[in-house]
Amino acid sequence: PSSDGLKKPTVKKDRSLREASGKKQGAQEGHEGVYLSVISKPDHTENHMHSDCDGCPYHDTCLAKACVKETRHEIDAVVTVDVTAHNLISVPECPMHGGSRTGSFPAGIRATVQYGKNLQAMVVAFNTVGAVSINRTHEILSSVFNIPLATGTIKNMVTRCADSLKGTYEKIRQKTASLGLIHCDETGSRIDGKTWWVHNASDRDYTYLSFNKKRGRIGMDAADVLPHARGIIVHDCWSSYWQYADVTHAVCCAHILRELNGVIENHPDQTWAPKFKKLLLDMKKSRDEAVREHKDELNSHQLSQYDAEYDDIIKTAYEENPVPETTGKKRGRKKKSKVLNLICRLDNYKESVCLFAKNFSVPFDNNQAERDLRMVKVKTKVSGCFRSEEGAQEYLTIMSYIGCANKHHINSFTAIREALNGNPDIIFG
CATH class of the missing domain: 3.30.420.10 (Ribonuclease H-like superfamily/Ribonuclease H)
Known part of the structure; x- marks a missing residue:
């Protein structure tokens, strides 16, 4: 946290797995690039002629004969508030059935004045996906849309959305x-x-x-x-x-690599740690190559070679970090160092650590x-x-x-709006 100031701890348990690639900053060679393009037909068109043409009596004549030399597009957002008035129509005398006939409001229209589903979905998205507080959401809507949405109303919108998802939430658990x-x-x-x-x-x-x-x-x-x-x-x-x-x-091997980086930096005398790190990365490389070649598993020779190397490195690790012996003076087991605890985990859970190399449906990390x-x-x-x-x-x-x-490739705003409209199960479609 920022309260710690600029002083960093000298000893770190683990390190980030990111290393310098040596490449220059920005997009690399061969990158297709992303650029601003026209996403729809223009809503407005403005013609710009030479300044000498302003006020000229032949302006329209010249414009009719002229051609467009170059076109540039300006994409902007127009913030508007759309208000729909729902009128309940009453016919005093129906010529077909007799008597008066009065219509009915749509199912979602319950109050004299209420907010639409698009606005509600945007509010919920601000507060959840956007991590915007209720007070800031109130300020944004008041300043941008000129809608004096109360903070209590914002909270109620979030609650209504969550209530509409209770059944879906249980289905997600079951799935x-x-x-x-x-x-x-x-x-x-x-x-x-x-x-x-x-x-x-x-x-x-x-x-x-x-x-x-x-x-x-x-x-x-x-x-x-x-x-x-x-x-x-x-x-x-x-x-x-x-x-x-x-x-x-x-077991997530990315966590293991981070711990190994910590051991390598803080304990240079541990020769087994860089060897084990290389072993994990070699196993991952072999698995990735096999996947690219559409293979389902590594061959038995590779697996037996990695298996033997794994055991040799663990043996070396124990030699460099012997398990402390218990003495009769003090009851209980001797406390192990953090390095030894890591070695014991790698030894005890060998099958789980190496599962990604034997079962390609298992990822290398978590x-x-x-x-x-x-x-x-x-x-x-x-x-x-x-x-x-x-x-x-x-x-x-x-x-x-x-x-x-x-x-399922459904954006957050659409998903929330569908939930508020009573159709949250689109994620199972």
Whole structure:
């Protein structure tokens, strides 16, 4: 945080995986490029003649004979407020059926004055996807659209959207629980003045976010996804995930690489760490090449070679970091160093670390879960906290739905508008 000032810790547990590429900044050679283009027919056309033509009696005659030498387009946005008046018509005497006949308002028109679905969808998108606070949303709408939308009304719009998604939110949970491969992660957030934990279960098609006071098994069980899972779960090796015995575990190798970078920088005497890092990257390179060649697996020779190299490096790691022996003077196990703890994890969970090389449906990292949780961190950073459990649940319900919609190539605004129109199940279509 900025309160720490410019002083950084001298010892870091891990390091970023990003390294200097040596390439120049900006687009690289061969990049197609993105440029501003005309996206529709012009709404207005203006002709610009020479200044000498202004006020000339032959202006129109010359314009009729002239040709367009060059055209330039100016794309702008026009901010307007569209008001529709719904009139209830009453016919005093119907010539066909007799008696008076009075029409009825559309189902969504319930008040004398109310806001339309487009405006409501924009408000909800500001507050959730845009992480804009209720007060700032009020200020933007008041200044740009000249709509004096009350902060309480903004909150009610978000609540109504979340309420319309309760059934869809449950369907997302059921879909996620039945997935063959689930990305799992958790992150802390402040809710009602206390630290709560947001739990994520997702894949490339679905996102399910929930929250609980507990980070571990209790919070995961409360999300009601992992207790039903029977496939593969990808995680960062957090101990609570290993308590699920009916699944196959895959460890995020990106987390391991970050820890290895920390060991390499802070402990130069650890010769095993750069070797293990190279091994992981070599395995990933071989897997990527096999995928490009449309292969389903690495050949047995490659796997046995990597397997033997893995064991040799772990053996060297233990030699450089022997397990402390217990003595009779003090009860219990001796405390291990962080480096030794990492070595033990790599040794104990070898199959889960290497699963990506044996099963190509398993990713090398857990970036999917981290991306799905990123907006929660942004919202927490912008707002500081959620004031209530109800507000947190509304946010996670809407963001779970929007996460699924985006993965199905539906933009956030359209998804929210469809939810407010009573059609939230478009994400399952």
